[in-house]
Amino acid sequence: MLEIKNLSKSYGNVVALNNVSFDIKDGEFVFLTGHSGAGKTTLLRLLLRQILPDSGQIIFDGVDIVNLKKQEVPKIRQRMGVVFQDFKILPERTVRENIEVALAVINLPKGEWKARVNHILDLVELSERADFFPAQLSGGELQRVAMARALVVNPKIILADEPTGNLDWVTAEKIISLFDHVNKEGKTVIIATHNQAIVAKMKKRVIELKAGEIVRNEYL
Numbered sequence: 001m002l003e004i005k006n007l008s009k010s011y012g013n014v015v016a017l018n019n020v021s022f023d024i025k026d027g028e029f030v031f032l033t034g035h036s037g038a039g040k041t042t043l044l045r046l047l048l049r050q051i052l053p054d055s056g057q058i059i060f061d062g063v064d065i066v067n068l069k070k071q072e073v074p075k076i077r078q079r080m081g082v083v084f085q086d087f088k089i090l091p092e093r094t095v096r097e098n099i100e101v102a103l104a105v106i107n108l109p110k111g112e113w114k115a116r117v118n119h120i121l122d123l124v125e126l127s128e129r130a131d132f133f134p135a136q137l138s139g140g141e142l143q144r145v146a147m148a149r150a151l152v153v154n155p156k157i158i159l160a161d162e163p164t165g166n167l168d169w170v171t172a173e174k175i176i177s178l179f180d181h182v183n184k185e186g187k188t189v190i191i192a193t194h195n196q197a198i199v200a201k202m203k204k205r206v207i208e209l210k211a212g213e214i215v216r217n218e219y220l
């Protein structure tokens with residue numbers, strides 16, 4: 001579903017990615033690891049087409065992401081769920097409203113919102129918190145709101161950047177199990193993380209970057 005070919009990206013004279021190539025098949029669960037500055041976030045941002053590479057190709061479901069026409073970008077983005085570390089949760093909206101934002105973006109008819117949101121709240125075990133505001137939630141709960149918002153549009157792939165970054169071990173494990181559950185239901189999952197303990201425990205595919213190059217690509 002994803003073919004990365006000879007991808008390179010620099011910021012000025014900082015080389016963030018240098019000639020990176022790999023494939024990810026439908027339904028895979030992949031950890032993207034590497035030290036701070038290795039290029040993980042850059043790679044995720046390229047996949048999301050938030051930034052463009054200097055050279056190389058990204059083929060997602062047969063579509064060339066790099067050379068996409070501007071009007072085709074939203075259609076592709078709809079198939080990608082994103083969970084970033086800073087959550088990007090709106091503080092003045094409830095949990096339910098935060099999730100609905102994602103449905104508004106894809107223009108889903110309002111009549112269908114309630115059922116879709118209820119289903120996802122149930123999945124992330126936040127049904128009881130639907131009408132709470134973000135300030136009333138714990139870090140793990142906020143992370144689950146971010147996941148719910150990513151999942152509610154029913155994407156083919158979930159991209160997460162350090163989703164367990166600020167969480168304690170037990171909470172981090174729960175979040176990762178949720179990604180595992182979603183993966184077992186058929187979604188492709190890519191998680192960028194420093195958390196070597198989680199990576200070792202989950203025994204999934206690992207792609208490790210070092211100074212913008214792949215130094216490890218294996219199935220644990």
Ligand SMILES: Nc1ncnc2c1ncn2[C@@H]1O[C@H](COP(=O)(O)OP(=O)(O)OP(=O)(O)O)[C@@H](O)[C@H]1O
Pocket residue numbers: 011014015016034035036037038039040041042043194
């Ligand atoms: N917007 C930017 N402008 C300039 N340099 C950048 C920018 N974003 C990233 N970089 C540089 O590119 C390199 C790769 O950064 P990136 O954020 O991809 O690393 P990372 O693996 O996600 O690190 P971390 O684990 O700390 O999140 C780093 O040297 C970083 O300083």
Ligand SMILES: [Mg+2]
Pocket residue numbers: 040041042161
């Ligand atoms: Mg990063």
